[in-house]
Amino acid sequence: MAMQLRGVDAAFRLNRLRHAGLPTTFATMDKQAKGTRKDRAAFKADEVKVDLIAFVVAVNDNEPCVLTIGQADTLPSGPFALEHRSLQSGLRGWVEQQTGHPLGYIEQLYTFADRDRIGSERRQRAISISYLALTRKEQAAASRKCGWRSWYEYFPWEDHRFGTPPVLLDVLRPRLIEWAGGAADAATRRERRQRAATAFGFDGRHWNEDLTLQRYELIYEAGLVQEAGSARDATRPSLVPSKSMVADHRRIVATGIARLRAKIKYRPVVFELMPQSFTLLQLQRTVEALAGRLINKPNFRRLIEQQELVEETGETSVDTGGRPAKLYRFRHAVLDETPIVGTKLPVARG
Amino acid sequence: MAMQLRGVDAAFRLNRLRHAGLPTTFATMDKQAKGTRKDRAAFKADEVKVDLIAFVVAVNDNEPCVLTIGQADTLPSGPFALEHRSLQSGLRGWVEQQTGHPLGYIEQLYTFADRDRIGSERRQRAISISYLALTRKEQAAASRKCGWRSWYEYFPWEDHRFGTPPVLLDVLRPRLIEWAGGAADAATRRERRQRAATAFGFDGRHWNEDLTLQRYELIYEAGLVQEAGSARDATRPSLVPSKSMVADHRRIVATGIARLRAKIKYRPVVFELMPQSFTLLQLQRTVEALAGRLINKPNFRRLIEQQELVEETGETSVDTGGRPAKLYRFRHAVLDETPIVGTKLPVARG
DNA sequence: ACCCCTTATAGTCAAATGGATTATAATTGG
DNA sequence: CCAATTATAATCCATTTGACTATAAGGGGT
Numbered sequence: 001m002a003m004q005l006r007g008v009d010a011a012f013r014l015n016r017l018r019h020a021g022l023p024t025t026f027a028t029m030d031k032q033a034k035g036t037r038k039d040r041a042a043f044k045a046d047e048v049k050v051d052l053i054a055f056v057v058a059v060n061d062n063e064p065c066v067l068t069i070g071q072a073d074t075l076p077s078g079p080f081a082l083e084h085r086s087l088q089s090g091l092r093g094w095v096e097q098q099t100g101h102p103l104g105y106i107e108q109l110y111t112f113a114d115r116d117r118i119g120s121e122r123r124q125r126a127i128s129i130s131y132l133a134l135t136r137k138e139q140a141a142a143s144r145k146c147g148w149r150s151w152y153e154y155f156p157w158e159d160h161r162f163g164t165p166p167v168l169l170d171v172l173r174p175r176l177i178e179w180a181g182g183a184a185d186a187a188t189r190r191e192r193r194q195r196a197a198t199a200f201g202f203d204g205r206h207w208n209e210d211l212t213l214q215r216y217e218l219i220y221e222a223g224l225v226q227e228a229g230s231a232r233d234a235t236r237p238s239l240v241p242s243k244s245m246v247a248d249h250r251r252i253v254a255t256g257i258a259r260l261r262a263k264i265k266y267r268p269v270v271f272e273l274m275p276q277s278f279t280l281l282q283l284q285r286t287v288e289a290l291a292g293r294l295i296n297k298p299n300f301r302r303l304i305e306q307q308e309l310v311e312e313t314g315e316t317s318v319d320t321g322g323r324p325a326k327l328y329r330f331r332h333a334v335l336d337e338t339p340i341v342g343t344k345l346p347v348a349r350g
Numbered sequence: 351m352a353m354q355l356r357g358v359d360a361a362f363r364l365n366r367l368r369h370a371g372l373p374t375t376f377a378t379m380d381k382q383a384k385g386t387r388k389d390r391a392a393f394k395a396d397e398v399k400v401d402l403i404a405f406v407v408a409v410n411d412n413e414p415c416v417l418t419i420g421q422a423d424t425l426p427s428g429p430f431a432l433e434h435r436s437l438q439s440g441l442r443g444w445v446e447q448q449t450g451h452p453l454g455y456i457e458q459l460y461t462f463a464d465r466d467r468i469g470s471e472r473r474q475r476a477i478s479i480s481y482l483a484l485t486r487k488e489q490a491a492a493s494r495k496c497g498w499r500s501w502y503e504y505f506p507w508e509d510h511r512f513g514t515p516p517v518l519l520d521v522l523r524p525r526l527i528e529w530a531g532g533a534a535d536a537a538t539r540r541e542r543r544q545r546a547a548t549a550f551g552f553d554g555r556h557w558n559e560d561l562t563l564q565r566y567e568l569i570y571e572a573g574l575v576q577e578a579g580s581a582r583d584a585t586r587p588s589l590v591p592s593k594s595m596v597a598d599h600r601r602i603v604a605t606g607i608a609r610l611r612a613k614i615k616y617r618p619v620v621f622e623l624m625p626q627s628f629t630l631l632q633l634q635r636t637v638e639a640l641a642g643r644l645i646n647k648p649n650f651r652r653l654i655e656q657q658e659l660v661e662e663t664g665e666t667s668v669d670t671g672g673r674p675a676k677l678y679r680f681r682h683a684v685l686d687e688t689p690i691v692g693t694k695l696p697v698a699r700g
Numbered sequence: 701a702c703c704c705c706t707t708a709t710a711g712t713c714a715a716a717t718g719g720a721t722t723a724t725a726a727t728t729g730g
Numbered sequence: 731c732c733a734a735t736t737a738t739a740a741t742c743c744a745t746t747t748g749a750c751t752a753t754a755a756g757g758g759g760t
Contacts, residue, residue: 299696322736344615346649672707
């Protein structure tokens with residue numbers, strides 16, 4: 001396998017193995033890690049390169065988009081260098097240089113170790129730190145070799161706004177069933193079916209839009225996607241129809257989508273993607289684009305209003321095609337107020 | 351300031367500044383970041399050192415504990431080296447070597463750039479990757495120079511199980527009010543009061559146990575805590591009574607507590623901290639220890655049962671002091687089933 | 701044996717929340 | 731003026747959730 005399996009849920013999966021009594025990394029751990037804290041300065045071999053990678057999001061015409069560079073499907077990135085004052089400022093610098101796009105909201109996603117790069121003289125370790133960034137397309141200053149592409153070109157099974165995507169039932173389901181059935185023992189087969197059903201909402205289960213990363217990892221594990229630059233055998237006839245990305249960038253995007261979909265439910269981050277003033281329907285359409293599913297209109301409005309996230313500007317928008325809609329703006333004060341909504345513990349009050 | 355302000359919410363705070371029209375990192379960004387992707391291999395200056403730091407958690411006698419090493423209050427850590435097969439295996443190696451403790455569940459917390467270390471010949475960049483790990487004390491093999499310390503020695507204001515901690519109202523509140531009032535302009539004063547009230551539940555607001563990191567950052571920003579090794583002026587007479595840690599380890603712990611408190615509400619991670627079989631009250635006490643607040647007993651049992659997280663072992667425990675309690679064990683199958691509980695979007699079904 | 705204390709377990713009830721639906725208002729375009 | 735389209739308000743009902751009460755089952759002392 002040309003790529004390493006990793007991701008946010010790797011620890012979780014590993015843990016499942018542990019409970020099942022199977023050997024884990026922990027059991028087979030390399031014992032040769034020597035040296036005390038004092039020794040650190042003596043080693044030069046410990047030095048590694050650090051890459052910063054950005055998953056930049058904007059919603060254009062109700063389509064959630066990722067910022068890419070070059071002809072290939074590549075995320076903006078660059079090495080963390082001495083000139084950078086911080087990781088974030090390094091990331092901003094690279095993105096602005098490569099795309100001409102200034103970033104607003106930034107959030108760290110995940111740090112992972114790349115597979116060893118064999119340098120000219122010695123082994124070279126590399127680490128990638130990925131980030132999620134939110135902006136608006138208009139902020140782009142006459143872009144260079146970069147462009148906005150819809151998420152759903154890379155993840156066609158993730159868009160449920162117009163009903164269940166055909167690819168899900170026509171392609172993914174049979175192939176995942178096939179993959180599950182290909183396992184050696186019955187327990188693994190059942191476990192694979194279980195995982196696929198939960199992640200994709202098969203067998204009458206509900207679709208959960210937050211499981212984007214689990215779904216990608218499942219598809220990847222089943223060998224149904226192929227990324228550019230990986231040297232996989234070409235014997236496998238047909239993969240799931242979707243755009244691939246360079247290296248493991250598609251996994252980073254999946255991580256970012258999952259994070260963002262989860263986050264819009266408890267923090268007011270959507271407004272980073274909105275213009276200064278907007279109608280409630282525009283806001284709803286943006287959330288729907290991110291979540292990949294439709295939202296009940298009256299209930300959405302009730303939710304927004306009772307949380308007092310927005311305030312009226314006093315103006316109305318007339319290009320709605322029907323009755324003019326009130327324009328709203330985000331109440332920035334909520335960033336200081338926000339008590340974060342939901343608890344799930346039955347706490348004892350008083 | 352001897353330490354850099356950073357953390358999970360740094361992006362959020364930064365963003366608030368942006369909206370308030372203040373200059374930000376983005377605005378003052380260094381423009382000298384040069385070089386294309388092809389140049390990477392040519393630079394040696396870009397190499398950095400990578401440290402792995404572990405926040406290891408166990409709950410001993412209803413007290414949530416952190417694993418520390420040495421006499422000082424230090425988290426297990428060590429450099430990421432060539433011998434390590436992955437970041438996680440490197441972390442496991444260091445923790446086992448320094449504490450003799452094997453790790454089970456591991457989850458990445460945050461990656462940050464340390465302040466520059468001035469090496470003997472040239473500037474040296476360093477990066478720290480922090481992790482959250484869950485275990486049980488019993489797994490410890492006759493420990494070396496390490497020990498378990500209660501979280502609440504470092505964060506006495508976080509334990510609300512036995513009522514509001516005195517330090518909150520007697521020390522923190524007046525000092526935070528003083529800090530808020532010390533701001534130059536009225537807007538900043540109001541914003542500071544607002545933030546403090548939200549984070550600590552002042553002025554009749556509810557206590558939100560998930561805001562551990564925000565609270566620590568606020569206290570830090572107000573100059574009310576001092577960490578070991580920082581060269582702060584000694585003129586400030588009295589700080590908030592609490593144990594400090596080496597470097598920014600206390601911030602890492604705060605990040606981990608916040609993450610864990612949020613996570614137990616939607617993923618069944620508590621069971622990593624439980625023995626094989628346990629009573630429902632033991633489970634409840636463990637959750638209470640982590641959350642730092644009491645839970646309504648009947649409702650907690652209802653929650654556990656309706657989610658089918660556990661199954662009866664058939665045995666009962668008699669050392670409860672009253673009626674014997676049924677013993678339960680975790681249903682590991684839920685790890686494959688779990689559809690993750692809560693949505694907060696008013697989705698349109700059908 | 702009995703009482704009393706402790707904890708376990710089951711059940712009830714009201715309030716709040718959340719999903720779905722219907723009704724009414726204000727525009728544009730023909 | 732009518733039809734189509736969108737905005738906005740209001741209502742209904744099932745489910746969830748917080749708070750509380752009642753009963754069961756043990757141990758320890760007298």
